[in-house]
Amino acid sequence: xxxxRVFGDNFKTKCQAVGHHRRQFxxxxxxxxxxxxxxxxxxxxxxxxxxxxxxxxxxGHTHEPECIIWDGWNIKQEVLQRGIISLNPKCKYxxxxxxxxxxRDDNNRAKYLIWDEARESLELRHVAYPVDVxxxxxAAKNYPAQYAExxx
Numbered sequence: 001x002x003x004x005r006v007f008g009d010n011f012k013t014k015c016q017a018v019g020h021h022r023r024q025f026x027x028x029x030x031x032x033x034x035x036x037x038x039x040x041x042x043x044x045x046x047x048x049x050x051x052x053x054x055x056x057x058x059x060g061h062t063h064e065p066e067c068i069i070w071d072g073w074n075i076k077q078e079v080l081q082r083g084i085i086s087l088n089p090k091c092k093y094x095x096x097x098x099x100x101x102x103x104r105d106d107n108n109r110a111k112y113l114i115w116d117e118a119r120e121s122l123e124l125r126h127v128a129y130p131v132d133v134x135x136x137x138x139a140a141k142n143y144p145a146q147y148a149e150x151x152x
Contacts, residue, residue, distance in 0.1 A: 042047045045075050049092045056093045064105050065098035065124055095122065101134060108151045
């Protein structure tokens with residue numbers, strides 16, 4: 001189901017990526033890209049969960065399917081694994097669906113989640129797509145070569 005892991009991607013690199021993406025879109029298309037939610041720890045994260053009106057928040061952008069879970073006492077961060085994942089209705093979650101086109105988990109398939117509210121479960125699916133076409137489009141838009149290499 002879940003696999004625990006420490007996330008150590010370089011924050012400066014992430015900020016540079018955000019800057020690149022901001023330049024690709026008009027200001028009206030992107031209001032704000034926020035990388036901080038998976039950087040928050042301790043009392044600040046606990047305060048978020050305590051004040052959250054909903055038990056589940058879905059977010060994106062960190063490129064890896066993962067979640068933060070609060071059981072009322074402890075907070076843990078876990079990687080989501082492919083398949084059906086049952087959620088505990090007594091917990092609160094921040095769930096990152098991962099990345100459709102720039103995964104960071106050494107698996108170049110697009111990933112997406114299906115939320116089944118009635119069963120209180122998620123299903124993480126992986127889908128193959130024409131990676132070579134995407135790599136060519138990235139080169140045409142002058143994306144850094146490292147972004148294309150991640151897809152190979």
